Amino acid sequence: MRAVTCARFGGPEVLTPADLPVPVPGAGQSLVEVAAAGVNFADTSRISGTYQPTPRLPFVPGTEVVGRTADGRRLLATLFEGGGFAEWAVVDDAAAVEVPTQVSDADALALLVQGLTAWHLLRGSARLSPGETVVVHAAAGGVGSLLVQLARHFGAGRVIATASTPAKRELALSLGADAAVSGEAEDYPVRILAANGGKPVDIVLDAVGGPVFGAALATLGTFGRLVTYGNGSRQPKPPVDLDTLTDRNLAVCGFWLRPALTAPGAFREPLREMVELVTAGRLRPVTGASYPLAQARQAFEDLLARRTIGKITLTPLG
Known part of the structure; x- marks a missing residue:
């Protein structure tokens, strides 16, 4: 073969x-x-x-x-x-x-590693509650594009996307993001807070890493959560000041899909849920x-x- x-x-x-x-x-x-x-x-x-x-x-x-x-x-x-x-x-x-024939090969594959990552980021690590504001980095990518849609489906009050080009930001808006901005580290907090009406955000989902990681931490409000699940920049993440976390009751956690799938109900159930959403036209990989x-x-x-x-x-x- x-x-x-x-x-x-x-x-x-x-x-x-x-x-x-x-x-x-x-x-x-x-x-x-x-x-x-x-x-x-x-x-x-x-x-x-x-x-x-x-x-x-x-x-x-x-x-x-x-x-x-x-x-x-x-x-x-x-x-x-x-x-x-x-x-x-x-x-x-x-x-x-x-998987049913109504779901194309590419759509089905998008739900596996990337779809399951998005699902568990929101449901497990970030513990999204209805009405919260979610920031999605690299929102035009495989995981990011699903995060934008699933965050909305799970009840997010506002979804802010970051992406590197105008075309990618337009894509994020078409998927349901309320705002889309550049994801560069320079002036990152200014852009994110402006996109949220001047208010801090509740959740940041970061696959970029590097200096963006530290900039994102500054945008979180009280009891905010930053979840890191990748390092697309391939640059070191800055150290986290524990006093910064305690002052605002912040949480920083990491996510890796492979160990997450060992939990009961972590694989078939969310995957079948997403397949049903695609079949019904409510999720577009x-x-x-x-x-x-x-x-x-x-x-x-x-x-x-x-x-x-x-x-x-x-x-x-x-």
Whole structure:
């Protein structure tokens, strides 16, 4: 079968097309003919060797697929150990759900890592209450675009989006954000507070990191929460002054999807809820470019250069 492998750590240049044997499923597993595989920012960390746990070389990247089994089931599945960038993949039955044909491959993949991340950020880490103001960083990205919509669906009183270009900010507004501003660290608090009528905000969901992290902390009101779930800037986050937290009863927490999914009801239930929302037209995943499997390197280059919007996918049959 055709696949993409990573035999050494580095940038997109380490992704290499290869011919590999079709994997064999074991007990509690299914063999899926991959229709599409999702590409996530975390995949760039996996191939660079900076992701924890560090994959063992060589490996086939790709942690989410949608495809069909030999008996005709259309499955959406996460692969914690990778293996999705291939024509065939073995998936654990416990980490897969059936999806209706009304939901496209790209839409379905957007709900997996990115959708589940958005759902758990709002429901679990941030503990959003109705009427609260939520700031979503990188709001045109795969997670951010879903956060904007789910925050509104879960009862946020105001949603403020940040994004790097006017086009991306317009996208965030079209998805339901009340305001959209530049996410640069310089004068960040001024823009956010102005977008909230001069008032502090309740929640900031940060996947950017670096100096933006510290700037975001300054915008929180009493009992505000800042949740960090990524470091797109790849710059160090500034230290947090504990006195700042206690003075305003602030909370700063981190989020990583993988351990979150070990809790009972953390995988199938929220995923099925989001599939139903998509089917009903109440949630619109933002889907971007689809690349043939052989162009995985280009997909990663575009993702790292921030040339992509929404969910990008690889198609083995392309």
